[in-house]
Amino acid sequence: MxxxxxxxxxxxxxxxxxxxxxxxxxxxxxxxxxxxxxxxxxxxxxxxxxxxxxxxxxxxxxxxxxxxxxxxxxxxxxxxxxxxxxxxxxxxxxxxxxxxxxxxxxxxxxxxxxxxxxxxxxxxxxxxxxxxxxxxxxxxxxxxxxxxxxxxxxxxASVDDWLKWAVDHGIHPWIVDYLVQRPDHLWSAPPKTEEAFSSPRAWHMLSDVITSYGEGIDDETLAILAFGTLTATHASAFRAYVKTVRHAYDLDAVIKGDAPWPRRPEERDLLYFLSETFRARLVKELPADKRGGGRHGRDLAFRAKALLVELAEISLECAQLVIAEDEHGAPVLPTWFLVEVGRDLPRLAAARAGHRS
The missing domain is CATH 3.40.50.300 (P-loop containing nucleotide triphosphate hydrolases)
Structure with a gap:
């Protein structure tokens, strides 16, 4: 129906x-x-x-x-x-x-x-x-x-409704905090094959088993449980998020310049997670019209362009992920920002290279 x-x-x-x-x-x-x-x-x-x-x-x-x-x-x-x-x-x-x-x-x-x-x-x-x-x-x-x-x-499914329910019903704080940042990961369309998929029920199950293990759960066990309840994409991102919690990585700190993008090969999943979260932050906070964004919008756009240059030096794939179109080929970020990215990034990259030399 x-x-x-x-x-x-x-x-x-x-x-x-x-x-x-x-x-x-x-x-x-x-x-x-x-x-x-x-x-x-x-x-x-x-x-x-x-x-x-x-x-x-x-x-x-x-x-x-x-x-x-x-x-x-x-x-x-x-x-x-x-x-x-x-x-x-x-x-x-x-x-x-x-x-x-x-x-x-x-x-x-x-x-x-x-x-x-x-x-x-x-x-x-x-x-x-x-x-x-x-x-x-x-x-x-x-x-x-x-x-x-x-x-x-x-x-x-409504992420706002579920998060309110989750706070009142003891859902693990890792899961609550993660879905606050990635509300689009609450639910995924059921697959046509026998695979785990994300849903409010799946997140609830994952919360129960993480709570059963306790805060000392090791990364490998967490991965087994996450991939056993969620889509592979969401499980990988959630696993990376938990690493950010445990290793004090924080997107706000990266945006403010208090912390760098993770660079080590073993931190690549962290980099992907932070890149996806950065993209979600820009989608949420950049104004559709540059003139209506106020100082916060202008400051965020300016800082975002510099961060994209830094990110591209580490992983061009992650930098492209931030500004990528959606599955239908439509821009996700505001058009004015994408125009500025195309105009300013070569200059910012050259200035950064000159500063290093």
């Missing part, structure tokens, strides 16, 4: 409060962005127990129940997990990954709030969730009759 409009995790509770209490809702979103935990938190905010049914682990009889004799007549007895006297939140996780027969069994439960003669208690809410076929996750087509019984909400 295509997402024409999306919501962030912070917006979801308010939406569910007004929608899920009157109509069943289906949450679409990539794996690992927190759909299940958000539903459980929402149920808790209403004082409701959250009963989770995994569509991939169900057979139709798990919903419909089994026949029993009562007063000489047979009737289907719904399972104990569903047939409750008090209102609750029924969470149908991985609903669109269930078989067509199980999806059909959900019809009356979703629309009529009943299974056989059993009706959900007044005040209960029904929420479904699932991944999209485009996420390379297990997803079966949903029949139009089922789709039309649900209000569909598409979620997207």
């Amino acid at each position: 295509q997402a024409n409009m999306t919501v962030t995790p912070a917006r979801l509770p308010e939406l569910l409060l007004h929608v899920a209490v009157v109509r069943p809702v289906f949450l679409w979103g990539a794996p690992g962005i927190g759909k299940s935990s958000l539903v459980r938190d929402f149920a808790g905010s209403l004082g409701l127990e959250c009963v989770t049914l995994l569509g991939t682990q169900l057979a139709p009889e798990d919903l419909i129940g089994v026949p029993e004799l009562r007063d000489g007549r047979s009737r289907f007895a719904p399972p104990e997990s569903i047939a409750r006297d008090e209102p609750y939140c029924l969470f149908l996780d991985e609903l669109n990954a269930s078989s067509p027969e199980v999806q059909k069994a959900f019809y009356s439960l979703i629309l009529d709030r009943r299974i056989g003669t059993y009706e959900l208690p007044e005040g209960s809410v029904v929420i479904g969730a699932g991944n999209r076929a485009t996420d390379n996750a297990l997803a079966r087509p949903m029949a139009s009759a089922l789709i039309n019984r649900l209000v569909h909400v598409h979620m997207r």
Whole structure:
């Protein structure tokens, strides 16, 4: 299903409060962005127990129940997990990954709030969730009759929302600080092959295992864990970031001139990380229009050009990485700055060479 409009995790509770209490809702979103935990938190905010049914682990009889004799007549007895006297939140996780027969069994439960003669208690809410076929996750087509019984909400990952949550839930400070600097690394599109990929869930797992090892975790172990939970690019950058923390390398110090770019061959991953972080800093802080940047923008641009010269002396590849276009061939940094780079860098390089001689 295509997402024409999306919501962030912070917006979801308010939406569910007004929608899920009157109509069943289906949450679409990539794996690992927190759909299940958000539903459980929402149920808790209403004082409701959250009963989770995994569509991939169900057979139709798990919903419909089994026949029993009562007063000489047979009737289907719904399972104990569903047939409750008090209102609750029924969470149908991985609903669109269930078989067509199980999806059909959900019809009356979703629309009529009943299974056989059993009706959900007044005040209960029904929420479904699932991944999209485009996420390379297990997803079966949903029949139009089922789709039309649900209000569909598409979620997207939000680094601001996740960081606020992370601070309150003990996520390791290395990870929090890293994602503050590289918010674009919170989530990556699921790959088409069996590879680890970055997501809020993956960062949470990495936090748990780093915390389990403690601050003394060695670099090789950290690398094993990072590459086992994140994309290779993000894992390599995070590993380099931890080295900057441990070796007191800091981009602010480099920009201020208090520390040099790392030059030793064994520090090459640090150089790549600092180069990527430098690029992200320029994207964030350089004004789109030079005239509207104020003194900070002018000072940063002036210093950035000098730093690019220094960086190019160490690694031309890293210097090119800072000013590179995006994957579509469009400039990432402001055009006025790129023009100045092309105009001023040869002069700055010559002046630096003359100063050394």
